[in-house]
Amino acid sequence: MPTRDKSFIESSIVLISMSESSSAVVKDGHSPETLSFREYRPTDSQRFVEIMASAWPKLARSIHVASVEWYVGSATWKETACVSDRAVGVLFGKIDSDITSLGRLRIFLTHLTVYLKSLFGLYGRLPHRLTFIKRGISSERKIAINSPEVDGEITFFAVDTAYRRKGIGKALMGRFIDHAKKKGARRIFVYTTDPGSDWAFYERYGFRKHNSFQDSFMSFAWKEEVTAIIYILDVE
Numbered sequence: 371m372p373t374r375d376k377s378f379i380e381s382s383i384v385l386i387s388m389s390e391s392s393s394a395v396v397k398d399g400h401s402p403e404t405l406s407f408r409e410y411r412p413t414d415s416q417r418f419v420e421i422m423a424s425a426w427p428k429l430a431r432s433i434h435v436a437s438v439e440w441y442v443g444s445a446t447w448k449e450t451a452c453v454s455d456r457a458v459g460v461l462f463g464k465i466d467s468d469i470t471s472l473g474r475l476r477i478f479l480t481h482l483t484v485y486l487k488s489l490f491g492l493y494g495r496l497p498h499r500l501t502f503i504k505r506g507i508s509s510e511r512k513i514a515i516n517s518p519e520v521d522g523e524i525t526f527f528a529v530d531t532a533y534r535r536k537g538i539g540k541a542l543m544g545r546f547i548d549h550a551k552k553k554g555a556r557r558i559f560v561y562t563t564d565p566g567s568d569w570a571f572y573e574r575y576g577f578r579k580h581n582s583f584q585d586s587f588m589s590f591a592w593k594e595e596v597t598a599i600i601y602i603l604d605v606e
């Protein structure tokens with residue numbers, strides 16, 4: 371049974387039209403700006419680092435750069451939302467049935483590369499590098515242990531602060547869910563944190579809380595106690 375709240379899905383007063391690849395968004399009552407969706411391009415990475423830095427300002431820039439590389443190398447769905455050709459939002463995800471053996475190897479190599487680059491200081495100044503890596507690996511394992519059986523995952527989701535609450539996040543999510551359904555996925559999960567992330571969006575969208583645990587990596591990076599939350603959505 372679908373868990374998405376229908377009134378939420380249908381209530382957008384901002385998105386005024388939507389086709390396969392584009393829609394229009396009204397910005398603060400002024401003239402409409404065109405919102406379009408396209409696949410990620412390597413030139414988007416710099417913008418994503420900026421979007422991440424505004425969403426998670428307490429994290430070091432080196433973490434944003436490493437995270438973007440991590441997400442780019444491990445997603446099978448990589449979509450960018452643009453307003454007048456400028457990237458303003460991103461949703462990356464993974465659908466299990468999209469991952470080939472080669473893809474699995476690519477993901478493994480990406481993770482290894484990010485850890486090695488962190489170890490050798492290639493992302494810039496990163497205090498306590500070894501602790502950073504150890505906690506990163508431990509958090510990855512904890513997420514895997516605490517995750518339910520699923521067919522997919524949302525890995526990276528953020529909208530530029532200047533473009534929030536205009537329906538862009540909802541549109542990005544809807545497009546990913548549609549893709550997940552087409553690929554036969556029945557359940558997807560997302561890892562998020564409190565504090566630090568707008569996890570309430572997921573609850574509004576119909577995700578339900580599956581699990582939560584103390585997040586050693588994010589607590590270290592965020593410099594305060596952070597709880598990891600695993601949400602799931604039945605997409606059938």
Ligand SMILES: CC(C)(COP(=O)(O)OP(=O)(O)OC[C@H]1O[C@@H](n2cnc3c(N)ncnc32)[C@H](O)[C@@H]1OP(=O)(O)O)[C@@H](O)C(=O)NCCC(=O)NCCS
Nearest residue numbers: 425527528529534535536537538539540562567568570571
């Ligand atoms: C979460 C996020 C991607 C949502 O993007 P968005 O484009 O602002 O979302 P939408 O405009 O499509 O939101 C639609 C509805 O979701 C709900 N919503 C959006 N952000 C919310 C938030 N922070 N808290 C609670 N509900 C929220 C609202 O009900 C909103 O509708 P309304 O404001 O018109 O009533 C954006 O807030 C963001 O980038 N946050 C920082 C990064 C982050 O937390 N990512 C997700 C967790 S990892």
